[in-house]
Amino acid sequence: MGGLRTEEFIVNMGPQHPSTHGVCRLMLTMDGEKVVKIEPFIGYLHRAIEKICENRTYAQCVPIIDRFEYVTSMSCNQVFSLAAEKLAGIEVPERAEYLRVIMLELNRIASHLIFYGVTAMDLGALTPFLYGLREREMIIDLFEMTCGQRLTYNYIRIGGVSRDIPKEFVPQCRKAIETIRDKLNDYEGLLNENPIWLVRNKGVGYLAPDVAIAYGVSGPSLRASGVKYDLRRDDPYSIYDRFDFDVAVRYNGDCYDRYLVRLDEIKQSIRIVDQALDGLPEGPIRAKVSPNFKPPAGEVYSRIENSRGEMGAYILSDGSKKPFRVKLRGGSYNQLEVVPVIGVGGLIADLVAIFASLDVIMPEVDR
Amino acid sequence: MTGDELKDYVARQFEGRMTLLDTGRFDPMYEVKVPDLLEVAKALRDDENLKFDFFCNLGGVDTGERFEAVYSIASTINKLRLDFKVMLPRDGAEIESVQEIWPGANWYEREIWELFGINVKNHGNLKRFLLPDDWDQGHPLRKDWDAPDFIRMPEL
């Protein structure tokens, strides 16, 4: 007797599935509840940003690239502006650099708050999502007060920032980060030591450091595997080398550590914002850059530390007012690539946890 | 290692195989010949003083006369970064897959295969990726690409 005949079957997780953070389709070959093979299909959100940028001027590219990774679109602004400034040799004024750092870090906090909520929601706890968004709202209000938009800011421009902060910004910002620091206790109390949260996350989705590096996983997901690699520290851009902060790092490489690293990063970002607010100098906020400026021919790849890993922009200029080629790199791209590697062998519920903990968002993958 | 030291070191170690291009004024940009690609990539990763173990980016470029594949790599150990590119003829462009060196290159290679039509040898999974499964309108990131419903930005 050969025993019971069993059969593997294929489940399409997505394109419309509550836990694929957008429209990603994972074709799962399943043996009962166990995932045997994962094949991601992407491109449902492909908006051809790179092609669009090829016939826009540099200034017009910035709002388009906002849509590249809309959860932290300050970073998108920053990475493109950095590349363009490097190309054209533009000096950014001091005050603008400080404002950029404040905005980038606030946006990182906002993004990690979304991560906190979404991860909890993917694992079935619905309340943390609302708590995370409640605090994020304060940050978004700050952005709206400064640049007028809540999601796609178009704030960091080539040569500086678009507008100076209003005068009520600083007190309100201090209040917001104070509140978030306070509420972190609630977040941690809700999930950190919760036994259900622990069994769902501890030891799930182990990502070895060498695998992580080989697959190009970056950012918090890499640091959770014990690799202390943070571009803010290791390849400093803007003025990050002036601030005192620790690179959050954890060593187990499982979903739980990826979650903790992001909570730690919120604390570090709060420190940076605090210091930047203290040291905010007076002065101009934007270098003189014509909207139709023509950088000299050349090519440059700039990269920054985004909340989802390394975000990079490659610009090839041929000396005209439009970039000849723009290539964007997002952290989620590589993190989605590694899902089939570490998700195989677990249950479908583990896959959801892994997907959530890597903090993949689809617009960044599909561009 | 600072930028200049890196330049010197690469010039010494990879003489003849990597030539510095003048477009790389900001970050050193090297050219690697197509046949040397795998060998150079392996050397870059394994060299004790470089250890480029992190694959940042791979982007294709269509300059009109030729294709280029631009690789950006970094080292998480020595905190270095380097760009190099491969120049390819416009007809029958083909590169070796660097997946065995940096597995993360997989999707980037799929992307340039799909969007530029640069063939990738030994890739193993060249399937439709960002574009719809039934796409038959060529390679959209080529400069001469056009489609009936492609609306260009009006020239003002």
Added chain:
Amino acid sequence: MSWPLAIGELHGIFRLLYGLLKDTGLPQPWLDTVTYIVLSVVVFGLLSVIALFLVWWERKIAGHIQQRFGPMRNGWHGWYQTIMDGLKLLQKEDVIISTRDKVVFFWAPVMCFVAAFLAYVVIPFGDGLIVADLNIGILYIMAVTTFTVISLLMAGWGSNNKYALLGGMRSAAQVVSYEVPMVASVLAIVVFVGSLSMVDIVKSQSGLVFNWFIFRFPFGPIAFITYIIAGTAEANRTPFDIPEAEQELVAGYNVEYSGMKFAMFFLAEFINMFTISAVAVTLFLGGWNGPFLPSWIWFVIKVLAIVLLLMLFRWTYPRLRVDQLMEFAWKFLVPVTFANLILAAWMKYAGWYW
């Protein structure tokens, strides 16, 4: 058991009803039948209202926990929101997939709905407010609540959808597993009372608060906690809602159901929750016992307190994984409840109780 057994013990409004009917001069068998039909309709109506109320209440509780309002539009704080939702679902197109298993697909929600109501035959809503005081009351409840799993399995199979099938299989595994600790924790009380009748169980807890089984240390609280955990699993609620885990299986067994069929599943879920709470109150919290207020008010207050607890569970905790769920049932709950059962039996034998 003679057929009109319960009638003789009727109290309150039911006795009044019986008296009214008796005056019409109907022959005895007809009289019984009519009484039971009227009673069923009353209980059915009552429970539908309760289910609608619970849906609204859950949404309000969820809203307030999450610092939002919840339903606010229809009436005072949206009190008739659920009724409007029900009307909306009634109007909706009943989407039926062509590859379904016709019979199974149709009967699954009906079965689920009916199974949810069956338990209320023996639930004592108050002193004398019971449809039929069966002498096997609690056994009957355990038996009929398990019907739900058949309906979920039917829904999963009939939908011809992999997510639904996975959900159905999960629910079967889960409910069957959690039945064991649930029965074992209930048995601890039954051993103590020496009767399966719900009324007897409540009556044995009359008097002071300390007579409630939850306070009869040590077996009472353990049995209560294990019963609540198993009951949460039985009612498919977070943290044990893996059959319909929306982030994994989209909606599990009811993924292909729409319109009124979905509403039936949905309401049945809330009625199940009420059943679990009502049984918990009857067994552990002294049922209708309480001073000053009428008995049924005490019953409702206690049940709502338990329901509130279940809601807090749902809006606080993440979901367990399917294997961890099984592990928890078999490796933790079953040993604990059986040890508790032995403890209860021994205490009863030795007479160490008050």
Added chain:
Amino acid sequence: MAKLLKDIKNLLLGMCITGKHLGRHAVTIQYPEERWTMPERSRGIVVLLSDKETGELNCTGCMLCMRACPTAAIQIDAPRGEDKKRRLKLFTIDFGICCFCGLCEEACNFCAIKMAPMYEFSTVNKDDLFWDMKKLQEIGRDVDYVDTRKKKPAAGADKPATPPQAGENKNPEGGTTGEKQDKKEGEV
């Protein structure tokens, strides 16, 4: 056993946190009845501003916003009249493709176009998102703004009408428009 107690403690802690929030007031608002006060810089719809005294449009038809727009949502037609002055004939914005980046507002040197903190303009018909000059002006009347134009009645109005290039439809090169832009930037 210690682990069990710790787990129970942490489970109860979670319940305490959610229970604590149960009694608090909601942080959300009931939208159509209560409204958020939008910050003054908020980038909502694009409106055309009118002169506070004369009530005429400030727009001179210089087309800077049209050139700045990254999605080509703005369409302007302002042919030159007999006196070489541009007469604004057509000004439409397609809100279906507008990306609300605010570049048009920054490009404008004449306080003619502004992103107002208004946001309720959804329609069921896609064609209704195509707003013409009249509608834009109508909505723009209520919008408050700081007039930063140079108060030189005749010269100020003339200046935009005669761009430095003599050619009619030739693009102003980056340099010239850039200088104007830079002056404005400098003032901020």
